[in-house]
Amino acid sequence: MSVGIEEVWKNFAEIKLYNTKGKETEILRWEKHIYPYFRGKTIAEINNLEVSKFTRYLEEKTLSPQTRAHILGLLRRVILQSIKWEIYSGPPPHFEMPKFDNKSLRYLTIEEADLLFAELKKRSILWHDFSLLALNTACRSGELLKLDCGSVDTVNKCLYILDSKNSKTRVVPLNKVAFSVIKKYLTKNNENRVFTYKGKNIDSVSPTFRRCVSAVGLNENISDRRYRVTFHTLRHTAASWMIQEGVPLLVVCRLLGHCSLKTTMRYAHLDPTQRELAINVIEMATKKIFSSNY
Structure with missing residues (x-):
């Protein structure tokens, strides 16, 4: 048993996107990219081959990797939700998500x-x-x-x-x-x-x-x-x-409100003094151990 993609989306939008910050953006992604391509199809018909073809279709539209990832991610969430709701019992298709580095590297002097x-x-x-x-x-x-x-x-x-x-x-x-x-x-x-x-x-x-x-x-x-x-x-x-x-990364992490130090690590290369300090600590310890040789 499988239902149409339109019916699943209607329930998804009403229940899962209700009062969410990015609701309008998600609806736009669906209406502009996903629905025109899969109009009339059931969830069961959206298999690995169809997802691969859709991925290629998005690439040909010259969309950025991040935009393609957002679109594919939305489609995947809709399909997985249909399984959670038990209105589709088949296996979900495989999604190969675009890889990208979209982090801003710019700061002002x-x-x-x-x-x-x-x-x-x-x-x-x-x-x-x-x-x-x-x-x-x-x-x-x-x-x-x-x-x-x-x-x-x-x-x-x-x-x-x-x-x-x-x-x-x-x-x-x-x-x-x-x-x-x-x-x-x-x-x-x-x-x-x-x-x-x-x-x-x-x-x-x-x-x-x-x-x-x-x-x-x-x-x-x-x-x-x-x-x-x-x-x-x-x-x-x-x-x-x-x-x-020289402000420690952990302090900066907390001030910025990052969930983990991993996000703040993008700035680590800007602090060469910490690397020098670390090496000097090892040197001082070495001198204590082998004081007679220095």
């Missing part, structure tokens, strides 16, 4: 940051201040956009970041720069968001930031997205500067 913030200050004080806070807290843009006044502790000078990417709450200390910025935007109503524009909530980073990046030439002649400056680059910059100044 002091000189580049100086150029960018000077341009931001000329164009928009709001986005200059918002960006300055992001750099000095290493917070994600979404975390700061959703930040309400009640989550700012002016006594202990810290932020309580709620509903962040890993669904945990973390405490972010405020340095002098960050504290002076955020004080400008606090209101007496704790339910109000810290950052608003003309009395309305802001849901995304303004194009002003992108225009400032272009104006100072930070993305000039750079096509690889891993090396292009985006708003998220401010978070990478904060982490990179901390590592370069």
